[in-house]
Amino acid sequence: MAARSDFIWFDGKLVGWDQANVHVMTHTLHYGLGVFEGIRAYECAGGGSAVFRLKEHVDRLFDSAKIVELAIPFTREQITSAIVETLRANKMAAGYIRPLVFIGTGASMGVFPGKNPVQVAIATWPWGAYLGADALDKGIRICTSSFTRHHVNVMMTKAKVCGNYVNSVLAKNEALADGYDEALLLDPSGYVAEGSGENVFIVKNGIIKTPPLTAVLPGVTRDCLLTLARDLGYEISEHRFTRDEMYVADEAFFSGTAAEITPIRELDRRTIGEGHAGPVAKSLQTAFFKAVKGENPKYAAWLHRYTL
Numbered sequence: 001m002a003a004r005s006d007f008i009w010f011d012g013k014l015v016g017w018d019q020a021n022v023h024v025m026t027h028t029l030h031y032g033l034g035v036f037e038g039i040r041a042y043e044c045a046g047g048g049s050a051v052f053r054l055k056e057h058v059d060r061l062f063d064s065a066k067i068v069e070l071a072i073p074f075t076r077e078q079i080t081s082a083i084v085e086t087l088r089a090n091k092m093a094a095g096y097i098r099p100l101v102f103i104g105t106g107a108s109m110g111v112f113p114g115k116n117p118v119q120v121a122i123a124t125w126p127w128g129a130y131l132g133a134d135a136l137d138k139g140i141r142i143c144t145s146s147f148t149r150h151h152v153n154v155m156m157t158k159a160k161v162c163g164n165y166v167n168s169v170l171a172k173n174e175a176l177a178d179g180y181d182e183a184l185l186l187d188p189s190g191y192v193a194e195g196s197g198e199n200v201f202i203v204k205n206g207i208i209k210t211p212p213l214t215a216v217l218p219g220v221t222r223d224c225l226l227t228l229a230r231d232l233g234y235e236i237s238e239h240r241f242t243r244d245e246m247y248v249a250d251e252a253f254f255s256g257t258a259a260e261i262t263p264i265r266e267l268d269r270r271t272i273g274e275g276h277a278g279p280v281a282k283s284l285q286t287a288f289f290k291a292v293k294g295e296n297p298k299y300a301a302w303l304h305r306y307t308l
């Protein structure tokens with residue numbers, strides 16, 4: 001599936017995919033201060049489509065911008081309707097949505113962005129299983145990264161900042177070059193933080209554990225899984241844990257908009273649990289995919305419905 005579609009919403013209007021260009025002196029291209037989102041839309045049972053947790057993603061985009069002091073020149077309502085408008089223009093009943101807020105070119109160059117304009121683009125494209133077609137079922141092999149996740153006063157970990165992802169790209173490249181599917185990043189104190197683009201969970205003796213939000217991205221999928229898990233009657237612990245605790249977990253999995261719920265079958269060559277998707281991961285996957293497709297009315301509020 002090509003990362004491409006017909007139109008991109010760019011500073012208030014739809015332009016052709018090939019026309020959505022910027023100058024090489026774009027401030028964010030040099031210094032990395034921009035913010036973005038990753039959102040998915042799914043086709044629903046019984047017709048129509050829905051953007052999953054659109055409000056939470058738009059809110060996080062504005063939170064990210066606030067954290068790094070970027071003034072988005074559009075309202076939340078304008079961004080929300082622009083996302084649906086872009087999906088419709090691209091005739092996409094399902095797919096991935098990428099809003100990007102960045103600092104453009106202007107009188108200033110140098111670290112200080114001055115009065116350079118803040119620009120917004122929204123792209124959509126088809127995106128299948130993030131970590132490979134088999135990953136959702138069979139699970140993936142991961143390694144502890146040699147790169148540490150950001151210290152909270154080095155980068156703003158609660159904001160989805162473009163520049164934060166240099167750390168993710170380095171970790172991902174290293175993991176793939178070493179023959180793994182994904183990287184696990186530890187926080188500066190050495191505790192498990194998150195994947196290069198996912199939150200992480202383990203299961204031990206029936207208790208679902210995930211690191212607290214202190215130093216990781218507040219994942220929308222993470223929030224969904226905690227709600228679904230509570231509703232399914234699981235006990236949850238949001239406390240930090242170590243990589244060796246993960247080695248001896250009964251199950252482990254990643255969560256993310258792109259990754260959805262991807263089981264982890266191996267960490268640093270140690271097989272986790274039975275070495276495939278465990279019962280908790282499977283039950284959460286089933287509940288999650290029912291929710292995103294509108295098959296469970298209990299979670300109807302998570303869906304922003306649209307038709308083409």
Ligand code: PPE
Pocket residue numbers: 037038039168194195196197198199216217218219220221222255256257258259
């Ligand atoms: N942590 C990180 C570092 C992260 O990038 C993501 C999303 C998450 C956690 C999970 O957040 P959420 O999607 O709200 O559940 N990563 C996005 C970008 C992936 C990419 O390769 O680009 C995503 O999943 O859309």
